Amino acid sequence: MPKDRTNKVSCSNYRCEIEITLELISGKWKAIILWNLGNHEIIRFNEFRRIIPEITQKMLTQQLRSLEEDGLINRKVYNQIPPMVEYSLSEEGKKLMPILEQMDKWGKNYVDNYKKTKQY
Amino acid sequence: MPKDRTNKVSCSNYRCEIEITLELISGKWKAIILWNLGNHEIIRFNEFRRIIPEITQKMLTQQLRSLEEDGLINRKVYNQIPPMVEYSLSEEGKKLMPILEQMDKWGKNYVDNYKKTKQY
DNA sequence: TAAGGTAGTTACAAAAAAGAAACTAATTAA
DNA sequence: TTAATTAGTTTCTTTTTTGTAACTACCTTA
Numbered sequence: 001m002p003k004d005r006t007n008k009v010s011c012s013n014y015r016c017e018i019e020i021t022l023e024l025i026s027g028k029w030k031a032i033i034l035w036n037l038g039n040h041e042i043i044r045f046n047e048f049r050r051i052i053p054e055i056t057q058k059m060l061t062q063q064l065r066s067l068e069e070d071g072l073i074n075r076k077v078y079n080q081i082p083p084m085v086e087y088s089l090s091e092e093g094k095k096l097m098p099i100l101e102q103m104d105k106w107g108k109n110y111v112d113n114y115k116k117t118k119q120y
Numbered sequence: 121m122p123k124d125r126t127n128k129v130s131c132s133n134y135r136c137e138i139e140i141t142l143e144l145i146s147g148k149w150k151a152i153i154l155w156n157l158g159n160h161e162i163i164r165f166n167e168f169r170r171i172i173p174e175i176t177q178k179m180l181t182q183q184l185r186s187l188e189e190d191g192l193i194n195r196k197v198y199n200q201i202p203p204m205v206e207y208s209l210s211e212e213g214k215k216l217m218p219i220l221e222q223m224d225k226w227g228k229n230y231v232d233n234y235k236k237t238k239q240y
Numbered sequence: 241t242a243a244g245g246t247a248g249t250t251a252c253a254a255a256a257a258a259g260a261a262a263c264t265a266a267t268t269a270a
Numbered sequence: 271t272t273a274a275t276t277a278g279t280t281t282c283t284t285t286t287t288t289g290t291a292a293c294t295a296c297c298t299t300a
Contacts, residue, residue, distance in 0.1 A: 015152060017224050017228045017230070018151050018155055018223045020230065021223040021230070022146065025142070028287080029288095031138050031139060031142050032135060035136065035138055044246090045248075046245085046246070056288085056289060057249085058248090058250085058288090059289075061248060077247095081246080081296050081297050082247080083248080083295095084247085085248090092230060092233065099219065099223060103219060104136050104137050106141050106216065107138060107139075107141040109215075110137070110140065148258070164277090166276070176259060177277085177278065178260090178278090180278090181278060200276095201265090201266050201268085202266075202268080202274095202276035203266085203276045203277050204277085205278090
């Protein structure tokens, strides 16, 4: 009869806020968007399209709106023609950057260790 | 004419290993699986099913295999009847734990700041 | 007068992820 | 001999995510 090792976990039940955090930055584009905002301070809509050429307008709008709704980025609209909209990290968004940096480091190290056996 | 702020980003092009890291832990179950392994050392297949009751057998196998293939967890099979299979974090997987911890902390703080306005 | 730049929206289609339910094999215990 | 336990597999369906392509409005420049 196996010992029960499922005693204590450091979050309520077995779930935790990792899932929330992960959800906010998951998907094909959100992390790239946040990361670029972390490095550029302010990025406009079409600047994003130049920085991330593969993203479609639809996905870009969708992801930006979602990030805004979640309070990770700010959207500042200048009421002028031609339109000008500036995106930037919110305070909460800025607090995410150390995590993204760690993920970047971990990923680089992982690729170094595994590039012999796996392809990306 | 707007200034071009898209000069330097701290990874090749605009993409970076964040995407790789994120891919490895994304999905509905992987982070929970890793987090629990970080807290329990060893977990058997059916133990996982008790810890995470909502997961189906199919998803559990699928995610465990994927994590194993990516080198984040170890799968140790004891050739006996009834079968016994022990899952644990690999060295690379262990290195992920500080990131998950930070994500947990960030998420908790985020929920504190935003629970007034948003529901989860 | 037509093209180009701004920041989008809309409808539809394809692909990927997740879930439901039934099935497997070997052994032991009742 | 029937049920329970282990660790899964398989097929099919639903849901979610992502992509394609065309369209909008307003103004400036050629």
